[in-house]
Amino acid sequence: MLNSDIFLIIESSKLKFTEVDQQIADYFLNGNPPLKQSELAKKINVSTASITRFCKKTGFGNYKEFIYCYRKTLQEHSNDKNNITSNLLIRYNELITEIDKTIDIEEIKSVCRLIQLHKIIHIYGLGLSAIAGEDFKFRFTRIGKYVEVVQDYDSIEMISSLLDQDNLVIYLSLRGENQYVIRSLKRLKQKGATIIVITSNRSSVMDELADVTLLTSQIKNTNEVGQVSGQLPLLIIIDMIYSQYISMYRENVSKWIGTEYAYLHGHKSSEHK
Structure with a gap:
């Protein structure tokens, strides 16, 4: 039999099934444990003859051939699942290890100080980078910053x-090669705006534009995009910035959260009066 995936074989044979056949099919399509023919008949309340007819409708000579193929398919699906999990864990570990090697904690602290100095922050990001920007916005808006994601x-x-010299812009881009954005950043640089770049691009252009450049990891194999989320290297850096910021300005953050809670609590109380 050319197709050895029992699930596909069963699905493609459904037009020939009776209600009893469908009952048997459901047992296997749900990935239940393989049983002896007599045990299966007793478990799902059908005859062994019905099981034999079912096997023949799916292209097998008997139950022994069918159950052999079923066991093989279950094993293959289990291996696929394990391989996917293992490969993802390897990719995640590689990303974090590379970031750990390249990141400078003093640069993270410099970024935190710049964020602290600015009430309003603009995030430039296209595509998946904009999604990472929304994560930054969600985190820092909760602790008193106004964050606008421009995408x-x-x-x-x-x-x-x-924007001018009083503004802070954070550019999120793994490649850091978009000429339209680079042109806008050059204009901002000329006007004295503060620029932070988070990228995996180690080019001199990024260094010239940015007051601080944070290097993250690359997704080296383009075939992995879709398996490993494209914004993950950026999100890891955002996690590091946020954690460091909370550590450095814990008192200010606590005051803001306390003020926000008091305002919201008082506002809700007044609504009920």
């Missing part, structure tokens, strides 16, 4: 024309 060319160009 398309026109908006980046327009916002850049309005």
Whole structure:
């Protein structure tokens, strides 16, 4: 039999099934343990003859051939699951190890100090980088910062024309090669804006543009994109920044959270009066 995946074989044979056949099929399609023919008949309350007819409808000579193929398919699916898990764990470990080797904690602290100095923060990010930017926004908005994620060319160009030396811009991009964004960052640099770049691109252009550059890991094999989330290397750096920021400014953060809680609690109380 050319197709050895028993689940596909059963699915492709469904048009020939009676209600009893479907009952037998459901047992196997749910991935239940393989049983002897007599045990299976007793368990699902059908005759052994019905099971034999079912096997023949799916292209097997008898139950022995069918159950052999079923066991093999279960093993293959189990191996696939284990391989996927193992490969992902390896990829995650590689990402974290590489970041740990390249990241400078003093640069993380410098980023935190710049964030502390600015009430308003603009995040530039396209595609998956914008999703990472939303994570940054969610975290820092909760502790008193106004964060705006700018995620398309026109908006980046327009916002850049309005910002000046009093503003902080964080550019998120693994490749760091988009010429439209780089052009806007160059204009911001000329106007004296503070720029932080989080990227895996170790080019001199990024170093020239940024007040601080945080290097993250690369997804080296493009075939892995989709298996390992493309924004994960950026999210790890954001986790590090947020954790360090909380550590450095714990008192300020606690005051903000306390003030916010008091305001919300008082606002809700007044609504019930």
